[in-house]
Amino acid sequence: MSKGKDFEVAIIGGGIAGLTLAIALNHRNIPVKIYEQAPKFGEIGAGVSFSPNAVRAMKKCHEGIYQAFERVCTRNEWSSKHNVWFDYLNGYDKTLKKSGHQEAVFTISNSIGQSGVHRALFLEELVKLLPSDMAHFGKRLNHIEDGKGSKLVMHFEDGSKAETDAVIGSDGIKSMVRQIVFGKDHPCAYPTYTYKYAYRGLVEMDKAVAAVGEERAKNSCMHMGPNNHVLTFPVNHGKILNIVAFHTAQTDWPDYQRLTRPAKQQDALKDFEGYGPNVIELLKLTKPDLDIWAIFDLGTHPVPQFNKGRICIVGDASHATSPHHGAGAGFCIEDSAVMAALLSDKRVQTSEDIEAAFAAFDSNRRERCQWLVQSSRFIGDAYEWRAPGLKDDFKKIESEINRRNSIIGDFDIDQGCKDATDELTKHLDRARL
Secondary structure, three states: OOOOOOOOEEEEOOOHHHHHHHHHHHHOOOOEEEEEOOOOOOOOOOEEEEOHHHHHHHHHHOHHHHHHHHHHOEEOOOHHHOOEEEEEEEOOOOOOOOOOOOOOOEEEEOOOOOEEEEHHHHHHHHHOOOOOOOEEEOOOEEEEEEOOOOOEEEEEOOOOEEEEOEEEEOOOOOOHHHHHHHOOOOHHHOOEEEEEEEEEEEEEHHHHHHHHOHHHHHOOEEEEEOOEEEEEEEEOOOOEEEEEEEEEOOOOOOOOOOOEEEEEHHHHHHHOOOOOHHHHHHHHOOOOEEEEEEEEEOOOOOOOOOEEOOEEEOOHHHHOOOOOOOOHHHHHHHHHHHHHHHHOOOOOOOHHHHHHHHHHHHHHHHHHHHHHHHHHHHHHHHHOOOOOOOOOOHHHHHHHHHHHHHHHHOOOHHHHHHHHHHHHHHHHHHHOO
C-alpha cells in the first residue's frame, strides 16, 4: 500500500463507477468519501455484461473487484460456447414456421465469452470491500463552491454541507456535477434521446427453454431485424434469462425528466409485428405490465472536457453511452483504474497537483470514451439493418462488429495507466512553470 495522501477525495454517486473508484482509491490509501443521493446503495436495471478489457481493469483497480465479479458472474452454460459473446440470428426470418432451435448466421467470440452479472448483486458484493462509514446517504448535490484555503465546499439539498479537497462526479447520465462544471444551459448538461427504447424482462430459464430450445435459452443470442433487435443472456447463475428488446422509434420521447414509462406486453408485440416465432415467443414470456427504457446518451453534445480545476467527471457522468456494445460499465471501471493510478502517483500531493491529475485524466480518457459513444450508436443500427454501408449484409455486419470489439476488448489497461502518468508529467510541468 502506498503512503497515505494528505488530501481527501469526495465521490458523488455510488453506482458501479463510484464504488470501483472508491475501492481502488481506498486500496491505495487515499482518503475518500462517497456521497449518494439514495437512502442506500442500489442499481436500477437488470443484467450487465463485461468484456475482457473490463475484467483486466477490475484486477488493476483491486483484486477484490474481480473476485466479486466472479462470484456473481453467469456465463453461457454450454462448455462449447464459453468464449461466445453472442450467436447472431436472423430474427426476421419468416421461413421459420415454429419456435425452437434456429441456426446462427454468424458468431462473435472473445477470450471470456458472455460474462453477465445482475447489477444489484454485483453492487452488493462491491459494497463489502469498503469501510461501512465511508458512504453518506441521502446527499443530493446542489452546488459546489470554493471554501477557505484550498477546500471545496459541497452543498446538498438537505441543507447540509461538507468540505473536501477534490470532487469526482460519478453521478450518472443525469449528472449534477456535469451541470455544475458546464452550467445548466450548456448543451452537454443533459443527455439526448437516441430514438431507441427497450423493453426489459427477466424470465425463468425453464420457460425460456420450453419456448426457444435449450441452446438458444442457455447461451447468449442476438436476434437481428429491421428497426429492432433482441438480446438475451443468462443471469443469476443460469436460473434466469435476461431479455432486452430494442425498438427504433420515429417520435420523440414524451418526458425527458423520466427515462422510463409504463407499457404493456402487447406494445412490445406490436413493435415486433412480423418477426419470427422465436422473437415473438420470447416477448410473450415477459410480464403483462412492462416498463419502456429510453436509450439516452451523450453522443449528440459530447462533453468538451472531463475536468475543471479540482472537479472531474467519470463514468456515465462524462461519457454515458447506449448499451449496444455492452461496454459502458467496463469503460467506467477503466476510468477507475486510470484515475486511481493518477491520484496515487507520488508526485500528486497538493491542490495544484490534483488539478494536473484531473487534466491528465481528461487527456488520456476522453477520446477513447467518446469513440465508444458514437460506435455504440452505429452498432445498434447495425443490429437493426440501418447502418450505412452495411444494411442486412451479414458478412459486413460481422466484420464491423469484430473490428470495433477488438478496439474495446484488446485495450491494455497497464499501458493506459502508464500513458496517463506520462500525461501527468506534462501537466505537472506546466503547473510548476
